């Protein structure tokens with residue numbers, strides 16, 4: 001199993017992260033001043049989603065590090081959590097306005113590469129401070145069919161931010177991965193290949209395999225294959241024999257996402273996936289993926305907060321039992337999605353899922369997809385045993 005470097009000193013850290021993800025963060029106006037004076041901060045690049053309720057007059061950081069953990073900077077309007085730039089102390093602080101509890105919030109520095117290389121700046125993203133992410137194609141045919149996943153905001157986000165590339169080549173991935181590992185040594189722990197999807201699922205899958213191969217070769221060229229893993233998020237191919245093409249890529253993790261576990265919810269929230277592929281076929285593809293990559297290197301994402309917590313817990317356990325590592329991401333409402341910025345999941349429901357995930361990590365060798373950089377996920381925290389700590393009594397709703 002890969003190592004876990006998550007070792008926060010405050011036993012409440014993972015519960016605080018979960019509470020912040022449940023409610024989002026309010027910005028004090030001073031944060032804009034901070035961003036305009038602090039040149040090195042990794043600013044939010046909305047390649048495929050935008051969990052910020054209103055158009056802002058200044059860019060915002062992409063994530064924060066709070067109590068040693070990466071936390072997504074999502075903002076849905078009013079929240080108990082308020083982010084402020086403390087000018088005198090030169091620090092960002094995250095305060096729970098209901099309890100008065102305050103934490104220092106560290107910024108994530110951007111890659112040197114992005115300041116030096118315009119193509120890299122418009123092609124790649126630094127995710128969670130440690131993943132170099134490529135999104136291609138920057139479209140999904142489910143939007144053309146009006147059968148997109150209801151939480152997904154890819155089409156609207158791409159319209160709002162046309163400056164990022166819509167299609168990425170193997171050559172670009174290879175060049176940028178190699179440069180990032182050389183220009184910013186020690187920063188990148190994983191390469192992410194993510195996409196929208198093509199109507200020809202076999203062709204779309206092969207595009208992602210090809211990008212992953214280019215990434216792995218570049219990692220190998222700089223001698224980092226043991227330390228830097230390659231991660232692919234894609235739809236499974238129609239022709240399941242194509243999954244075999246993944247076996248030649250070193251240190252690889254792949255996800256085919258179910259998003260929700262309840263079969264009716266799959267039809268409701270993911271109408272395109274349900275109609276064009278189907279839930280049972282997705283499960284067959286995941287089993288084949290697991291036997292190709294090795295147990296628990298196949299993953300499937302379940303969005304905590306989209307359905308009743310019992311379904312997420314049942315789904316995570318069922319996936320583990322077929323050798324697939326669940327990925328649990330806390331639902332972030334995206335303003336350009338069909339669901340829009342709507343009601344937030346209850347913290348108590350998320351806490352129930354976190355506790356179940358803690359138990360699952362005690363029983364199975366399941367692995368997080370994001371090792372130390374998941375901004376909305378809670379898997380690495382569960383692997384590190386952080387949800388075994390008592391929940392702070394002031395984080396109840």
Ligand code: SF4
Nearest residue numbers: 140142148149152196
């Ligand atoms: S499959 Fe669903 S979540 Fe993925 S890009 Fe298409 S619409 Fe969005």
